[in-house]
Every structure is written in C-alpha cells, then in structure tokens.
Amino acid sequence: MKISLVQSNLHWADKQRNFSDFETRLAALKDSTNLAILPEMFSTGCCYKRTDLAENNEGETIFLLKKWAKNFNFAIAGSFFAQENDKKSYNRAFLVMPDGKISFADKRHTFSLAGESTYITKGNKKLIVNYLGVNICIMVCYDIRFPVWVRNVENQYDLLVFVANFPDSRIAAWDALLPARAIENQTFVCGVNCVGTDGEGIFYSGHSALFDYAGKIITRCPDNTEKTLTAEINLLGLQKFRTKFPFYKDADKFIIH
Numbered sequence: 001m002k003i004s005l006v007q008s009n010l011h012w013a014d015k016q017r018n019f020s021d022f023e024t025r026l027a028a029l030k031d032s033t034n035l036a037i038l039p040e041m042f043s044t045g046c047c048y049k050r051t052d053l054a055e056n057n058e059g060e061t062i063f064l065l066k067k068w069a070k071n072f073n074f075a076i077a078g079s080f081f082a083q084e085n086d087k088k089s090y091n092r093a094f095l096v097m098p099d100g101k102i103s104f105a106d107k108r109h110t111f112s113l114a115g116e117s118t119y120i121t122k123g124n125k126k127l128i129v130n131y132l133g134v135n136i137c138i139m140v141c142y143d144i145r146f147p148v149w150v151r152n153v154e155n156q157y158d159l160l161v162f163v164a165n166f167p168d169s170r171i172a173a174w175d176a177l178l179p180a181r182a183i184e185n186q187t188f189v190c191g192v193n194c195v196g197t198d199g200e201g202i203f204y205s206g207h208s209a210l211f212d213y214a215g216k217i218i219t220r221c222p223d224n225t226e227k228t229l230t231a232e233i234n235l236l237g238l239q240k241f242r243t244k245f246p247f248y249k250d251a252d253k254f255i256i257h
Contacts (some may be wrong), residue, residue, distance in 0.1 A: 001134050001159075004033040004074075004230040005192050007208040007221040010045040010165070012199030013053060018043045019064055025228055030072040033230050034132055038078030039194040040141050040163045041091060047081075047199060048091065048119045054083035057092075057104065065096045073098050075131055078163050078192075079107065079140050088121045093138040093163065095129050103129045107140035108149055116142075134158050134235060141166055144177045144191070148254050152185035155248055158238055162191040165198070168205040175207055179215035186213050186242055188233050195224055213238050 006025055011017040022043075026036055040046065043061050044053045055061050061080045069076050075097050082092035082104075091107035106123025110116040126149075127138045137157035141164040143149060150160070160181060166174045174191065182189035188211065195206040209220040210231050219231040242248070 002033045002232050004036045005208045006038050006228050007206045008226050009196035010194050012045045013047045015043050026068050033074050035075045037192040040079045040165045042078045044081050046165045054081045054089050066100050069096045069098045077138050091120050093127050109142045111142045128157050159188045164193045166193045168203045179211050182211040183215040
C-alpha cells in the first residue's frame with residue numbers, strides 16, 4: 001500500500017481556503033497513491049470554540065472528501081469538526097474510500113489542559129477499517145498518549161494512523177511516542193501533523209512520519225515545511241515479524257470502562 005503524508009499549514013477557521021489548498025494537494029496525487037492522510041481538523045484548524053463551523057456527516061466537508069476520493073482514486077483519512085442534532089460537538093476521525101464508503105469514530109481523549117473537553121464530546125469506539133487488505137486504525141492527536149486505548153488487541157490492525165495538531169512545544173513527545181506505539185503494537189504507525197501558527201498563536205513544526213513495526217523510520221517530512229511524501233508499506237514483512245516474535249500472545253488483558 002502506498003501512503004501519502006500531507007503535512008500542511010491550516011488556515012484558522014477558513015474552510016474555503018483549506019478546501020482549496022487540500023484539493024490542489026490531493027489532485028497532485030491522482031492515481032499515484034492508495035491512501036492520503038490529512039492533519040487533524042483539516043478544514044478548520046483546532047478552533048473547537050467556534051461551534052458555528054461544525055458540520056454533520058452530510059455537510060460540505062464530507063461531500064468534498066467523497067468527491068476527492070472518487071475523482072483522485074485513493075482513500076483519504078483525517079478528522080473534522082462535527083456536530084450532531086443534539087448540538088454536541090466532536091473531533092471526528094474519518095476514512096473515506098474511492099467508492100464513497102466512509103467510516104467514522106470520534107476522538108477519545110479530549111485535551112482538558114486547553115479546554116477542549118469543555119466543547120468536544122469524547123468518543124467511545126475505535127475506527128478500524130479494512131482497505132486493500134490492510135486493517136487501518138485511525139486515531140486523533142492526544143489519543144497517542146494513552147497506550148491502553150491504542151492497544152492492538154490480537155493484531156486487530158496493521159496500520160495505526162494519528163492525525164494531529166501537535167504543538168512544537170511538546171514535539172519531543174510526539175517524536176518518541178510514534179515509534180513507541182509501533183513497537184508495542186507490532187504495527188506500522190503513521191503520524192501526520194500540521195505546520196505554521198494557528199489563530200491562538202500556537203506554533204506547529206510538523207514532524208510527520210511513517211514507522212515500521214519495529215519502530216524504524218520509513219519516511220519523515222522536513223520540519224516547518226508544507227510537504228507531501230509518499231512511501232510504501234508491505235504486509236509480508238509485518239506478518240513474518242509477528243510470526244517470529246508473537247509478543248502479543250503474552251499481553252495483559254484490559255477492560256476499558
């Protein structure tokens with residue numbers, strides 16, 4: 001599977017400008033990748049206090065994602081600012097296929113230190129989807145810090161994706177946690193972060209990267225740069241590694257309440 005990491009600047013609370021930029025970036029990948037991964041809340045930035053920007057699953061954001069996936073012939077993963085009829089808001093991860101099928105799950109861990117938990121309702125399920133024979137799990141930013149939730153139970157997934165707005169002030173944690181999640185879960189791990197400065201003055205330096213199941217880096221976007229990189233993963237190597245080192249069989253059991 002070919003995976004494209006789309007490391008981009010996000011225009012704060014400006015959907016139309018973000019839509020235009022990402023359409024251009026994704027069009028350049030037409031027929032040359034299998035999966036494009038966008039940063040967290042790609043269409044708005046993490047301005048979760050602006051509930052007027054939130055949409056349901058039939059809004060413009062999802063309409064465009066389905067259009068892009070079909071026209072450019074690859075799947076797209078990321079998250080967007082969602083709201084249901086009960087007026088609750090969510091940071092909603094998605095994986096949309098070229099045939100129009102789309103799956104969702106909401107960010108589990110809301111970042112209370114920045115007040116996100118006041119505005120965003122936490123999710124209660126994982127997004128794991130099979131695409132082209134690869135079981136893909138999509139999670140959002142802060143979820144990376146919680147290994148019990150991320151846990152790859154009985155090899156449920158082969159590729160773990162984190163879409164993020166992870167600030168430069170804590171980027172050392174991001175750099176450490178991505179390969180750690182790969183090693184402990186015996187899976188490919190891809191993290192896609194944004195770059196630039198958001199509407200609240202928070203700076204993001206990127207560090208988007210793809211790691212193999214042993215924590216070895218496959219590709220990494222340059223710091224502080226809008227860049228799309230494409231790399232390939234091979235399940236055969238992963239399967240051989242899991243067979244040779246079946247660490248998962250000795251794992252502890254957890255129940256998440």
